[in-house]
Amino acid sequence: MTMKSKRRVYPTEVIPADPAVPYPQLTDREPCRTSDEPDQWFHEDEDAGLLCQGCPVLAQCALWALANPQLSAYGVWGGMTSRQRASIYRRRARAQQKQQQVAA
Structure with missing residues (x-):
């Protein structure tokens, strides 16, 4: 029996950020910049946003x-976990579908 080695796949292209929404101007006073434990920013429990x-x-x-x-897929961003952000994306998509149905 042969074992397959796990090979990491790295993206071959750089995904640009949306130019309409600039990255926040950081001051080094943000909790994410002053934390001694970076792993805490990747928990998915509801309190992670706190x-x-x-x-x-x-x-x-x-x-x-x-x-x-595509650039904020993991971790806590803006007080939201990836699950919370995914919920917002789904709600937006449903709202857009309803608008398109009404317009048609």
Whole structure:
């Protein structure tokens, strides 16, 4: 029996960010920049967003993350876990479908 080796696949192209939503201007006072434990930003429990409490760029970070799902697929961004962001994407898609159905 032969074992297949696990090979990492790296993206071959760089995915650009949405130019309409600029990345937040960071001040080095943000909780994500001052944390000693980077792993805490990749938990998927509902309380993970509390890590961002009091962040001076919380709203801008959330807007950027929602505008760039391919770049913010993992971890806590703007006080939201990836599951919470996915829920917002689904709601937006359903709303767009309804608008298209009404317009047709």
